[in-house]
Amino acid sequence: MKGCIYDMLMAPLEHSRFKQIRRGMLESVKGHVLDIGSGTGASIPYYQQAESVTMLEPDAAKIKRISRKKKRGTLYWAEASAECIPFPDNTFDEAAAFLAFCTIPDPALALSETARVVKPGGRIQLFEHVRMDHHPKAAALQDFLAPAWQLAAEGCQLNRPTRQLVEESPLRIQQVRSLYGGLFLIIEAYVPPGVTPLK
Template sequence: MRKWFPSIYDKVMNPIERRAFYSIRKQLIGKAEGKVLEIGAGSGVNFPYYKKAQEVHAIEPNMYMQKRAVNKLQSAAIPIHFYEASAEKLPFADNSFDTVVATLVFCTIPDVLKAFKEIEKVSKPDATLLLFEHVRMSEKPFLAKLQDVLTPGWKRVCDGCHLNREPLELLQQTRFLVKEPIYYFGGLFVTVEATNSKECSK
């Protein structure tokens, strides 16, 4: 991630967060319970929404985003621990987490399926995965094609963000059982709640 991108991220996103994403995040993140893993915590936008969790272990591969997130720790009602790590190689023991949270992050993860497999491994049997992502608008062919056309340029400007990712298709290749997705803004954004169906290892 470029150094300049974290410096402008909050300024660009704050109006969208207040007007569009506030209620989505509040409802979704409010479901996180127990020991929580957050994938790609970014600048810490989710921290104020954790109400039921005991503690959060947040990974973020970019040190500049981590520095911005530290400023938001005071808004959290629970302990939050930071790790500089990638989603494809999580530094945690198997069966460690009750809930895993990821919001607007799978658009930039290089190997999405590998990340999902890692999440499956470090989360407990019956653990909950909570996702909020933007996706390719497959049911609207013109807009989906527009996302495909815009993605190369968008990736360069927005630090690797893919407009046309379809993470739910990859999630279905794991042992997570997906409840009915909820779509927003014409199908551009989606929230997902899934359960880890793996058996307890002996």
């Protein structure tokens, strides 16, 4: 039921701007790919060049909906959290997450795990809303709304400083694109050689 409600709430955004953002991020992704916090699988149609896609999602109901979807190439799904990714080191060529790290309970550990399972030099792309530190009034409003938002939006942290978390992680940022006045960011990073995962 939660998956159905989530899809209904997100549908207007998915059919407008988010659809184009997903396409722009994912159309060039190749090889074996990890999709983190896959939800109900909205990104599946945009992995047109990937050899395989593994959808990582902790919610069993959403995994069930993902399993009904089809794509070109091979599609897998794993019911697991991003803080404990059930794959060996250097399994994936790339990884992507779309509005996932705002909800993950321990994003620092999840970023470290992502760095562990993606091969050195592999690309990681994140699309996230973030705390608008450059706009104090907007940031204060986010802080005020955060508790109610978390309850209404399946644990989503409205004011999470995700760019800072990536900067502090084992990943290295290549570029950041700002959208909607900095409320949303597309963060492109890579895995440097010799990453030591968090314990």
